[in-house]
Amino acid sequence: EVQLVESGGGLVQPGRSLKLSCAASGFTFSNYYMAWVRQAPTKGLEWVASITNSGGSTYYRDSVKGRFTISRDNAKSTLYLQMDSLRSEDTATYYCTREDWYFDFWGPGTMVTVSS
């Protein structure tokens, strides 16, 4: 059974950093692209970043370029999102997803609140 479990969310002040993790199991992690998708409270879904199966290429939405870094450790079957210079508009639930031309599996999400 495919499982994705995010961790690392919490309350952080504007301008500070936070690192999210996503532990994957039930599939060969190194065979799949992975992505982060976020959802602000009571809002819709927004793709944040993607990474190829090897980790050799990464892609970001414009609003997080230069501030967020997606990475992975295939030996640990874990996906990461390093978030720096956080802003109030980054407040959201962050979902880890498996990417296979579509997002076929999602974790339960981890909440990030950026507030002073």
Add this chain to the structure above:
Amino acid sequence: DIVMTQSPTSMSISVGDRVTMNCKASQNVGSNVDWYQQKTGQSPKLLIYKASNRYTGVPDRFTGSGSGTDFTFTISNMQAEDLAVYYCMQSNSYTFGAGTKLELK
């Protein structure tokens, strides 16, 4: 950026109804549109990929159609467990529609 305009924003429906919602892309996206269901308090779930392909285990009352810029998602026989917000997404550059919320009449 490709904008996905989804309509309607919400619908009041009854069990057994046929439900249709639409998504219009701001430019040609071919067949690269997926549909997701998100129930309250849950993470999204993939229903339809590449415009018209039902994902594994998805009931056949859910169908998708369209290509280019205009896409349609239909629930043929609405069930109570289908109450949710439905999102379209173009998978060329990953932008979502704003969602259609289904509520009981």
